[in-house]
Amino acid sequence: MDATDLVDTADLTTAALHGSLEDPALNSMNFLNEVSHHYPDAITLAAGRPCEEFFDLEDLHRYVRTFCSYLGDELGYSAERVRRLVFQYGRTKGIIHELVATNLSLDEGVTVDPESIVVTVGCQEAMFLVARALRADERDVLLAVSPTYVGLTGAARLADLPVVPVATGSAGIDFDDLLARIRQTREAGRRPRALYVMPDFANPSGLSLDVPMRRRLLQVARDEDILLLEDNPYGLFHGEAERLPTLKALDEWRRVVYLGSFAKSVLPGARVGYVVADQRVADASGEIGLLADQLSKIKSMLTLNTPPIAQAVVGGKLLQYNCSLAKANVRERELYARNMNRILDGLAARFPRSANGSGPVTWTVPAGGFFVVVTVPFIVDDALLERSARDYGVLWTPMHHFYDAGTAVRALRLSCSTVTGAQIDAGIERVAALISDRLRAG
Amino acid sequence: MDATDLVDTADLTTAALHGSLEDPALNSMNFLNEVSHHYPDAITLAAGRPCEEFFDLEDLHRYVRTFCSYLGDELGYSAERVRRLVFQYGRTKGIIHELVATNLSLDEGVTVDPESIVVTVGCQEAMFLVARALRADERDVLLAVSPTYVGLTGAARLADLPVVPVATGSAGIDFDDLLARIRQTREAGRRPRALYVMPDFANPSGLSLDVPMRRRLLQVARDEDILLLEDNPYGLFHGEAERLPTLKALDEWRRVVYLGSFAKSVLPGARVGYVVADQRVADASGEIGLLADQLSKIKSMLTLNTPPIAQAVVGGKLLQYNCSLAKANVRERELYARNMNRILDGLAARFPRSANGSGPVTWTVPAGGFFVVVTVPFIVDDALLERSARDYGVLWTPMHHFYDAGTAVRALRLSCSTVTGAQIDAGIERVAALISDRLRAG
Numbered sequence: 001m002d003a004t005d006l007v008d009t010a011d012l013t014t015a016a017l018h019g020s021l022e023d024p025a026l027n028s029m030n031f032l033n034e035v036s037h038h039y040p041d042a043i044t045l046a047a048g049r050p051c052e053e054f055f056d057l058e059d060l061h062r063y064v065r066t067f068c069s070y071l072g073d074e075l076g077y078s079a080e081r082v083r084r085l086v087f088q089y090g091r092t093k094g095i096i097h098e099l100v101a102t103n104l105s106l107d108e109g110v111t112v113d114p115e116s117i118v119v120t121v122g123c124q125e126a127m128f129l130v131a132r133a134l135r136a137d138e139r140d141v142l143l144a145v146s147p148t149y150v151g152l153t154g155a156a157r158l159a160d161l162p163v164v165p166v167a168t169g170s171a172g173i174d175f176d177d178l179l180a181r182i183r184q185t186r187e188a189g190r191r192p193r194a195l196y197v198m199p200d201f202a203n204p205s206g207l208s209l210d211v212p213m214r215r216r217l218l219q220v221a222r223d224e225d226i227l228l229l230e231d232n233p234y235g236l237f238h239g240e241a242e243r244l245p246t247l248k249a250l251d252e253w254r255r256v257v258y259l260g261s262f263a264k265s266v267l268p269g270a271r272v273g274y275v276v277a278d279q280r281v282a283d284a285s286g287e288i289g290l291l292a293d294q295l296s297k298i299k300s301m302l303t304l305n306t307p308p309i310a311q312a313v314v315g316g317k318l319l320q321y322n323c324s325l326a327k328a329n330v331r332e333r334e335l336y337a338r339n340m341n342r343i344l345d346g347l348a349a350r351f352p353r354s355a356n357g358s359g360p361v362t363w364t365v366p367a368g369g370f371f372v373v374v375t376v377p378f379i380v381d382d383a384l385l386e387r388s389a390r391d392y393g394v395l396w397t398p399m400h401h402f403y404d405a406g407t408a409v410r411a412l413r414l415s416c417s418t419v420t421g422a423q424i425d426a427g428i429e430r431v432a433a434l435i436s437d438r439l440r441a442g
Numbered sequence: 443m444d445a446t447d448l449v450d451t452a453d454l455t456t457a458a459l460h461g462s463l464e465d466p467a468l469n470s471m472n473f474l475n476e477v478s479h480h481y482p483d484a485i486t487l488a489a490g491r492p493c494e495e496f497f498d499l500e501d502l503h504r505y506v507r508t509f510c511s512y513l514g515d516e517l518g519y520s521a522e523r524v525r526r527l528v529f530q531y532g533r534t535k536g537i538i539h540e541l542v543a544t545n546l547s548l549d550e551g552v553t554v555d556p557e558s559i560v561v562t563v564g565c566q567e568a569m570f571l572v573a574r575a576l577r578a579d580e581r582d583v584l585l586a587v588s589p590t591y592v593g594l595t596g597a598a599r600l601a602d603l604p605v606v607p608v609a610t611g612s613a614g615i616d617f618d619d620l621l622a623r624i625r626q627t628r629e630a631g632r633r634p635r636a637l638y639v640m641p642d643f644a645n646p647s648g649l650s651l652d653v654p655m656r657r658r659l660l661q662v663a664r665d666e667d668i669l670l671l672e673d674n675p676y677g678l679f680h681g682e683a684e685r686l687p688t689l690k691a692l693d694e695w696r697r698v699v700y701l702g703s704f705a706k707s708v709l710p711g712a713r714v715g716y717v718v719a720d721q722r723v724a725d726a727s728g729e730i731g732l733l734a735d736q737l738s739k740i741k742s743m744l745t746l747n748t749p750p751i752a753q754a755v756v757g758g759k760l761l762q763y764n765c766s767l768a769k770a771n772v773r774e775r776e777l778y779a780r781n782m783n784r785i786l787d788g789l790a791a792r793f794p795r796s797a798n799g800s801g802p803v804t805w806t807v808p809a810g811g812f813f814v815v816v817t818v819p820f821i822v823d824d825a826l827l828e829r830s831a832r833d834y835g836v837l838w839t840p841m842h843h844f845y846d847a848g849t850a851v852r853a854l855r856l857s858c859s860t861v862t863g864a865q866i867d868a869g870i871e872r873v874a875a876l877i878s879d880r881l882r883a884g
Contacts, residue, residue, distance in 0.1 A: 009722075009724075010722045010723060010724035010730050011696050011721040011722045011723065011733075012721055012722070012723045012724070012733060013723065013724045013725070014723060014724070014725045014726060014736065015578070015726070016578050017575050017576065017578055017723070017736055018574050018575055018576075018577055018578055018601075018740070019578065020574075020739075020740065020743070021575065021736050021739055021740070022725075022726060025743075026739045026740070026742065026743055027739070029742050030739065030742070049530055049531050050530075052522075052525065052526055052529070052530060055525045055526070055529045055530075056525075057510060057524070057525055057528065057529075060506060060528070060751065061503050061506070064502060064503070068499060080494075082499070083494065083497040083498075083499055084494055084497070086499065086502070086711050087494070087497045087499075087709045087710065087711040088491055088492075088494060088497075088709075088710050088711060089491050089705070089710045089711075090711070121563050121745040121749070122745060122746050124743065124744065124745055124746045125744060125745050128743070128744050132460050132462075132600060133459050133460055133463070134459065134460075135460055136457070136458050136459055136460055136461070151743065151746075154742065154743030155743050155744070157743070158574060158740060158743050158744060159460075160602070254453050263531070267529045267530075268529065268530050268531045269528050269529040269530060269531075269532070269749060269750045269751050270749055270751055271563075271745065271746065271747065271748070271749035271750075271751075272749075279453040279454055280451075280452045280453045280454070281452060281453065281454045281455065281456060281459070282451075282452035282454070282455045282456070283455070283456045283464075284456060284457070284464060288452050291453075291454065294456065294459060294463050297462075297463055297468045297469070297472065298460070298462065298463070298468070298600060300468065300471050300472070300596070301462070301467075301468055301566065301570070301593065301596030301597050301599070301600050302566065302567060302570050302597070302600060302744070303563040303564060303566055303567050303713065303745065304564050304566045304593075304713065305713065306713070307563070307711060307712055307713035307714075307749050307751075307752040308711045308713075309502065309711050309712055309713075309749075309751065309752050309755060310749040310751050310752055313751060
């Protein structure tokens with residue numbers, strides 16, 4: 001083959017690249033981003049991003065200065081040591097672990113040794129670290145409450161860890177299905193290692209587990225010897241409802257690996273998350289350490305450490321609010337609750353028979369979080385989303401992206417996080433028009 | 443098993459975790475960090491970190507402001523759009539790709555489409571992305587010039603991609619060994635996908651490839667249908683020698699995937715690197731895209747995107763120096779060159795017979811970079827490093843960490859990057875004392 005041929009043909013094929021690259025999970029995000037990109041004027045009830053109205057560039061500078069002052073004034077670091085901490089390579093597990101531990105105790109009632117925390121490049125890296133660690137060989141599988149956040153599925157695929165869906169049921173998790181899946185998995189010679197679950201205002205279902213279900217889940221995890229991967233990006237945005245204890249707060253047997261995110265509570269652009277992994281791990285020599293230290297070893301070969309500059313931003317915001325992000329997010333919580341109610345009111349006004357329970361269109365009524373799922377009597381595919389964007393000027397997320405590829409799903413997800421009240425009204429109007437037209441078309 | 447048992451025993455064993463966690467490559471970094479931690483007063487000729495004397499916290503703020511002004515004033519972004527770019531989730535391939543492309547054309551003579559660049563969380567993430575992409579199945583292997591940077595080996599292990607060492611020889615790469623390894627790999631039914639190489643002042647060998655060797659390497663890559671993974675963290679620190687063209691600058695056949703780092707040229711604490719992957723990839727439907735877009739899909743499930751806050755810092759420094767980091771690093775280049783000469787002079791003064799070529803101790807004489815390798819007539823293991831730290835007060839890196847586990851190596855690596863002239867003199871004195879004592883002990 002000479003140079004001319006090479007110019008005209010491909011250098012590689014995806015068949016010779018890692019299998020995840022042909023996986024629908026990795027293409028979902030790209031597809032959804034592309035649709036929004038092509039229709040920039042459409043109202044977006046699709047994005048799960050936090051609201052932007054409180055963003056202030058000066059905050060960045062203020063947070064970094066607050067964090068650096070704390071290092072000098074409160075921890076007594078020399079100016080040289082502060083500079084080194086923020087500028088140089090550093091501790092793999094992070095530099096704000098003490099502040100994160102304080103935050104967990106204040107906002108979540110979770111008491112953990114700061115050494116069991118690994119600060120990560122967003123919660124996404126935390127998911128990959130755990131998936132990579134738990135995939136010892138081809139027998140290992142991960143269970144996940146389905147519909148499942150695409151980022152979890154993608155991280156597992158990158159680690160060659162199959163994801164077995166567990167039904168959500170009407171209450172957040174179907175325990176019969178969970179136990180059946182565990183049994184089937186074992187009968188097939190495979191090892192269920194953990195169950196991924198979002199107990200608070202799950203993405204995408206919007207559902208939450210009540211306290212008895214949380215306790216039962218911990219008991220099942222203990223009885224069946226699996227871990228629970230608790231993901232909690234929306235817990236702070238609990239509307240007017242009281243917060244329920246996290247699984248980690250109820251965890252007496254070190255069954256819960258807690259995945260934390262600052263994307264919604266501080267800002268996405270820092271890309272700072274963390275994982276709490278206080279499980280005790282025996283190595284080949286019988287020495288016992290923390291799972292966090294095993295995850296840290298993986299991280300040292302993945303990103304070395306989370307940018308200390310970004311950690312300084314998050315650390316500064318934590319310090320500014322005495323480590324309570326619940327306090328720091330009062331405005332945001334109220335805004336999301338207001339928007340959520342407006343979506344629910346809008347749906348009820350446009351589908352009055354459904355609001356009575358007798359119509360063909362139904363929806364979830366979450367107590368908090370970002371997401372409402374609308375169920376319709378027809379299949380919601382990507383073509384319908386494109387039509388919605390083009391002809392109706394409104395974006396939402398087809399729910400099939402959160403299920404195994406090829407599953408026909410009659411539902412769509414609406415998000416309340418990045419829209420104004422007026423946009424919600426107009427957006428729901430457009431969604432309702434699309435649904436009505438589609439219903440009429442039969 | 444009841445709760446009491448669980449409290450007393452481990453929850454997990456490393457045998458049930460991913461194999462990389464028992465791999466020496468992932469433990470090397472931890473071991474070396476621990477030694478420095480235990481002996482904080484020892485002079486460190488071990489660290490590959492950049493010098494800290496030009497760190498200035500105010501630079502952070504200035505760089506971010508410079509970047510944001512550029513977005514507004516030069517690109518015409520609204521204030522809202524600037525805030526969104528820096529604070530919100532964003533483009534997976536990064537937001538400073540245009541500036542990086544300009545930098546590559548100015549400093550490296552490399553002309554690339556900015557779309558072929560993926561901005562990563564340090565060069566470490568770039569290595570993992572490439573390793574993950576190229577590992578389609580168990581037949582795939584990576585070749586790497588040996589001794590090999592531990593981070594490459596670790597990233598490959600995380601992707602279950604075996605690394606086959608290729609001898610460095612005396613000139614940076616042994617072509618006979620390279621061709622033999624490719625042949626052997628193929629005969630064993632495996633696929634050599636790429637060769638990892640640092641053509642400029644390699645870590646740890648300190649060696650550079652001359653231009654004819656670079657050209658020959660490109661020809662071999664083309665003839666044998668493998669990629670070259672060119673890692674270039676030290677190219678800017680070329681002492682008084684003229685810079686040679688990178689492999690990527692000479693690459694006419696899209697054989698080179700270029701791994702870039704800003705850790706040494708801007709600052710490590712931003713954790714910003716990048717990969718240039720302009721290879722054309724055909725997908726299952728025959729559509730052709732860039733390898734960069736495949737790497738981006740992996741990144742979207744690993745870290746989503748590189749913290750835009752950190753990219754803003756790097757972007758601001760690039761802008762401040764009109765995108766030339768060669769210009770921005772004149773002071774650093776001179777400092778490293780001065781330190782390197784001082785190490786070489788110190789060795790020559792303490793081992794005069796070796797400097798004449800007749801003694802038992804030899805060392806490399808790199809034209810730039812951070813590292814000198816000293817070869818001695820005895821095995822250099824971790825126990826010797828511990829003794830050196832404890833009894834002689836000096837740290838360096840045993841070269842065996844850069845070879846396959848169990849390889850007995852008679853060499854140690856000295857770094858010139860984070861020490862003062864006086865520390866170098868004292869450090870070399872101590873290293874020389876250790877070596878002399880060890881030689882006398884026989």
